[in-house]
Amino acid sequence: MDCALMIQGTTSDAGKSLVVTALCRILSRRNISVVPFKPQNMALNSAVTPEGGEIGRAQAVQARACGLEPHTDMNPILLKPNSDKEAQVIFRGHPLHNQNALSYHQLKPQLLDGVVETFNTLGKRFDILLVEGAGSPAEINLRQNDIANMGFAERVDCPVILVGDIDRGGVFAQFVGTLALLSESEQKRIKGFIINKFRGDVRLLQPGLDWLEKKTGKPVLGVLHYLPGLHLASEDSFFDLSQGVAEGPGILKVVIPRLPRISNHTDLDPLRLHPQVTLYWVGWNEPIPSADLIILPGSKSTRSDLNWLKEQGWLEAIQKHLRYGGKVMGICGGFQMLGKQLDDSQGMEGRPGVSEGFGLLDIETRYDAHKQLTNTEGQLALTNAPPVRGYEIHMGQTFGPDLKQPAMTLDGKPHGVLSRDNQIMGHYLHGIFDQPEALAALLAWSGLEESLHLDLFQEQERAFDRLADAFESQVNMEFIDTLLNSKQVKNS
16 A cells, blocks of 8 residues: 545534545546545445445445445444434444444444454555544544544554535634644644635635644645535435425425434435425424325334334324325335334344334334345336336345235345335335436336436536546645655656
């Protein structure tokens, strides 16, 4: 390995993933051997790798920006919260067990060695590793045994660029305050700053940039302007779901509950991008509007989110919606909720117990220790049997009479449920809307007979190049090339 460069942020969602993605595309366009790496990720949006492991969605997206297939080595630790105090620990693609914060903190020294080993393995295959931090390096309560930020950077001895989000205000305080809470060696490790999501005339920002450089002795490498309409699959749901606000001017109305533990909401990205679709995310205590299609998305805490839906009046709303001829789709946990019963007597997802589902499908789900992690493809049980491709990530096995009416065939086997009245579809397939033919067929099933063509892969490719072009024009790439100190970079 020639070099590694780590991107850390002053806060969560400061722009770490965006910067890594931009650099992945820039360097790959130069035909440089580059790979993304995130030591520890906390997210409920994940992806299944070709070898059958699970990693954070952001790293799968960054791999695509590099022209690579995602691999578990790119994100050795993934934490998937199933409550405010507990998370499932995914290590090298597969679940270890559920851990509360204190027990996981004690486990980190053992995991760090494995993370560094994985990092070194990638270093033998690629010339440049672009490392992404998590949260903020200034979280002093988490400094001991740190894997995610400076603890890792110090262990592998790599330089750091610090990113701050000016859109929320206080970006200069973010930078100076972060530096003040770091040790002397960690401060020296930070080589420069990048400001993200700037709107307006950068000349008005220049006095602040000059002050920051004089105050810290470190350069501002660039000011990234806000890019309206740029869409990259999100790492998590916390900041990017427009709760209570309709997205898009489309004629087909899709309503989705913003579940407290929503997972893999990136399933809905093709609908968010489609010009003929309006998405409406409904949060806590908000009225549930009329719709053509209601989608119950995935959940990391299915029984808990099911109770939340019942308390918010969703069962009655869905029953009324069906009486008026509307369509309903349940994806993964949402599919399980549509059934009669969810049996988690062993406490695989939370407190042991059994919950009564919505009873709209004659199925039941029983949870066990096995976690399904599969990439799969097949055909939808709709007109012309359009091809579909995606992945499964779920605990629990579903059984019942309605499975005799499958929604699709995957790898030659019947999968999911399409109700006899053609109004309800349930399945475990994440990414069901990603293929253009499947998207068009599902929109037609929902009531949009003639839909415009949308290819999510092409949209993502355009977004990668747009981001890379903006980054190269607004950030000091010569300085970054010097940090990378790679023969490939120098000769490109």
